[in-house]
Structure formats: C-alpha cells, structure tokens
Amino acid sequence: MSSPEPGDPLPQSVQLAWGLSDTGTRGPRRGLTLEQVLDAAIEVAGAEGLEALSMSRVAKQLGFTTMSLYRYVSNKDQLVELAWDRAIGSPPELPAGGDWRERLEAWAMAEYRSLRAHKWLTQYPIRTAPYYPNNLLWLDAGLGALSATPLDEPAKVQVVTMISLYAIGRARFSWELGTDVADDLSDTPAMLRRILDPEKYPSVLAAVEGGAFDPDGSDADDEAVWHEQDFRFGLERLLDGIDVLIRRAEDGS
Template identity: 50%
Template sequence: MTDSAAQDGPGSDAVALPMAVQLAWGLDEPGTRGPRKGLSLDQLLDAAIEVADAEGLAALSMSRLAKQLGFTTMSIYRYVDSKDTLVQVLSDRVIGPPPAFDEGLSWRDALKAWAAAEFAAIFAHPWWVDIPLSAPPTGPNNMAWLEAGLQALAPTGLPDPVKLQLVMNVSLYVLGRARLMRGMLSEMPQEDNSYPAILARVLDPARFPVLTKALAAQMFETDDIDWADADFSFGLDRLLDGFESYVESYGK
C-alpha cells in the first residue's frame, strides 16, 4: 500500500494517518517487508494482552512480546514500528466493541447501561487505565462505543453536538472512577478493615464529629454492600439526574 493510498479515507484525502490509526482500521498491511512470516497483527495483539494481563503494562516491551510469540524482536518491528504504536493499537483492541443494548430502554437507562458496560470492559483488563491518554481515541472500537452512546441519546431529540458533549461527560466519569479504583486497589493496604482502623487512630472527634460518628456506625463494614459498585452507581445516577433535568428543560 502506498503512502498516498494510506491517506485516503471517508473524511479527507489530505490528512496523513498515523501508523496506529492505519493499523487499527486495517488500512495498512503489517509485516509485508522481508521474508514471509507466520504472524498476524491479531496474534501480536493477543500476545500483548496475555503479557499485560499476567505481568502488567509496564512489563510489555517489544522484546518481551517477541519472547511471548517465539519470534525475534526485529520481526515484531515489521508489524508495528514502535512500542508507542503497539500500545495505541492495543488500547482500542482491549476495550473491545460495545454490547448490544435493548432497543426498548429509555434514553436514561440505555446510557446508564452503556456506562456500566464501559466500566466493566475496562476492568476486564485493569491495566488498560495505565495507558497514557496522550490523544483522543480514534480506533474502531472506541468509535463504536461513541456511536452506541449517541444512539442511546437519540430519543432526547437534542442536537448532535449536545449529545456528543453528554456522552463524552459520561465517559469521562467512567474513566475517572476507573482510574481512581485502579489506584486504590493497587496501593491501599489489603488487610481487612485497614482503612477505617487507620482513620480511627488519627481522627479527632472534636474536629471531625460527623465523620467519627459515621465510622462508629461502621459505614465501611456493611457486608451486603459492594462500596466500589455503590459509589460508581450513586455518582452515575446523580450525573444522569442532571442530564434528565437538562433534557426536560432544553428548548423551553
């Protein structure tokens, strides 16, 4: 494929596409230079996911990937030109396509299901949140998620640019909660009840009367509540409350 052909697309033939975009959308044929090889981009990405799942994103390198596949490091460079390109393509591959949603759902329930599904997709491979967000996503799976979010808001009758803003805000909420949880799960002590025990040692009831009262009521020790899920759902519901009010008042 020539460079000019790689630049052609439905948007504009004047924009040069980065290698990661070409690979993600199947607009380039990796591994065509040199002797014929027995790898595909899909195999390479699957192996990269296996490494990151087992050892974390920091362990993923071109040499580690080559070892996982049983190939030389130089052979990997025939498929992706750098680790940065690999990670960008991997980011879209890992998030996967969105699930199909029930067409009978209200826009609010559909958007809530969309957010919950995105959250679950991220935590299927928690290291995904360790990938730096250096640019807006452009891969086909990410675009499919965006399309599904916009479709969820179709019944609102809002202008498309407004729907896009709302979907992006929900996604930012999901990403923020995911990154927070990832950090807490990675760094907080794992001993049972360690967090409330630490707070009980340092909090002065005179200075923090409401908080110490809540701790005394064992607000973190309720067996039948998954606090991570409850916090996510509570915040999402409050965000959607605001959306609902906005939708009802729009154009009045």
C-alpha cells in the first residue's frame, strides 16, 4: 500500500480500520462483522502460520463461503493488515512518574511480548507506514515516553522506530531459532573448536574461550529465559546510546 497524498482518498483498508467506511458490497448479504472475520484470521494464522492464511481458509473457519468475506475485506493483503493491527492490540499503561528510560524500557518489553504472543506477526513484511489504530497507539505511547526529554520530534520518532524494529527483529529471531535449536547451541563451543583454524578465526575462537557461546545455566524448560534475556541485553545497549543522545541535547551540542 502506497502512502496517500494529501487530499487523496484514504486507502480502503485504512477507512475500514478507522470505521470511516462501511464494509464492501460484494458477496451475499451480511451474517458476520469485520471483527469476527479478523478474529478468525488471527486464529488461523496462530494455529497454522501466516502461509496458511487465505480468504478461503478464513471462510472455512467461520463456516461461510469465500465469496461472503468480500463483504468485509477486498483481498488477502487487506485481511492480513487489518488482522495484524487487531492482534497486536493496544499498548499498556506506562509506569506513572517514571523517567524516560524506565517508560521506554517498559514500552519496548511490552511490544516484544506482544509480538512473541503471535508468531505470525513477525513473518509479515513491513510494507506501509503505521496508519492503523493500534499501531498508532503504540507509536503515540513510545513518543510519550520521550515527551519530557529535550529531543526534537524527528529524533523521538527515529528513537521509537529504532527500538520497534529491534523488537520485531529479536522476536522473529527468537521464533526462528526456536527452543530446540537454542538447546542444541550447548554443543557450539566444542563444535567451533573442532572446525575453526585459529589463524583464520582468531576473534571467534577468543569468544569461544571467553565463554560467549557457553550455556547460561538457566532453566532450559523456561523458554522465556533465554530469549528475553537476550532481548534485554540489546535493549539496554540501545537505551545507553539514547541516554548519550539525550545528554547531548540537554547540553545543546
């Protein structure tokens, strides 16, 4: 979906998401709501993956004909975009009275966990600006976490976008890696020692000997441990950098 120019009609999916347009006119008379269609799409994607999500599969989930769905959405892309926004939900209330770092960290962790709650959300390519209600609520909450800082508005948007993209990337990585693969990484140090030539890969082997690839000793049955610890480590480094940026803005440099 391309970005609308000022004065151009809003894309139909945006109109539907904001309740600015009635559902379509194709297909038989209505027996559903748009929300029911989107909830069924979320169920299908959650159970079978994004690749299984189609107009016909959602219609089957609802017990309706495929043609009947065209009363509500025009095509699969519109269905997925609207279902994505519904699935991500609204952001949580951020800590009252906290400083920018505490609030932005809470925001980032909440986004990461929301993405982790629906594996298929990380599989859908980012092809549009966040025109949809819940996406914009997340953006507004992230920007609000920075409201008391001296950063200008473009910088705030850059910061929030950077952290959001980090959350999406880490959530996708954690899903693709998977618990079973993560458990297999316990063999990584021994494997790397066997296959790497110290003269060609001195830095990697130094990391091996330094324990960078050793198991962290956490409970392997607790899936949240390894991926959330990894996410938090990177997030803390991003927040450290943002802290420097804010201090520079405070100094006027």
